[in-house]
Amino acid sequence: MxxxxxxxxxxxxxxxxxxxxxxxxxxxxxxxxxxxxxxxxxxxxxxxxxxxxxxxxxxxxxxxxxxxxxxFTELSDWIARFLRPSAWEQRLDALETEVHRTRRDRRNAYPEENTA
Missing domain, CATH: 1.10.10.10 (Winged helix-like DNA-binding domain superfamily/Winged helix DNA-binding domain)
Incomplete structure (x- = not known):
C-alpha cells in the first residue's frame, strides 16, 4: 500500500x-x-x-x-474506512429507521388516538 x-x-x-x-x-x-x-x-x-x-x-x-x-484495491479499502459509516453508526441508523417505521405504523393502525 x-x-x-x-x-x-x-x-x-x-x-x-x-x-x-x-x-x-x-x-x-x-x-x-x-x-x-x-x-x-x-x-x-x-x-x-x-x-x-x-x-x-x-x-x-x-x-x-x-x-x-x-x-488500487488495498489503498482504496483503507481510504474507504474513513468514508464509510462504522458498524455502530450503521446499526444506530437502522434502529432509528425502525423506530420511525414503528411510530408511523402505530399512527396508521390507531388514527383515533392521534386526534386527541
Missing part, C-alpha cells in the same frame, strides 16, 4: 494513470503529452511499474503501458 500511495503522490504520475484509464498507450505517446523530458517520463513510468500500477509489454519497437487497477 505504501508503494502505491507514494507512486500516486506525484501529479505527473496521477496524470499518466488518468491517461491510461481508457486503455494502453505507447511510452512515446505518454511522453508527448508532458512538457518534461522523455527520460523524466520514463522515470515516472518506472515508479508506476515498480508499484504495480502499470504493466508494460514490448510490441515491436514500442513499450505499451496499461493500467492495473487491482493494485
Amino acid at each position: 505504501d508503494l502505491v500511495a507514494a507512486a500516486i503522490a506525484d501529479p505527473v504520475r496521477r496524470d499518466i494513470l488518468e491517461m491510461l484509464r481508457p486503455g494502453p498507450l505507447p511510452a512515446g505517446t505518454i511522453a508527448e503529452r508532458f512538457a518534461i523530458s522523455r527520460p523524466a517520463v520514463s522515470r515516472h513510468l518506472r515508479v508506476l511499474r515498480e508499484a504495480g500500477l502499470v504493466h508494460d509489454d514490448a510490441v515491436g519497437r514500442q513499450r505499451l503501458y496499461r493500467l492495473d487497477p487491482e493494485r
Whole structure:
C-alpha cells in the first residue's frame, strides 16, 4: 500500500494513470503529452511499474503501458474506512429507521388516538 500511495503522490504520475484509464498507450505517446523530458517520463513510468500500477509489454519497437487497477484495491479499502459509516453508526441508523417505521405504523393502525 505504501508503494502505491507514494507512486500516486506525484501529479505527473496521477496524470499518466488518468491517461491510461481508457486503455494502453505507447511510452512515446505518454511522453508527448508532458512538457518534461522523455527520460523524466520514463522515470515516472518506472515508479508506476515498480508499484504495480502499470504493466508494460514490448510490441515491436514500442513499450505499451496499461493500467492495473487491482493494485488500487488495498489503498482504496483503507481510504474507504474513513468514508464509510462504522458498524455502530450503521446499526444506530437502522434502529432509528425502525423506530420511525414503528411510530408511523402505530399512527396508521390507531388514527383515533392521534386526534386527541
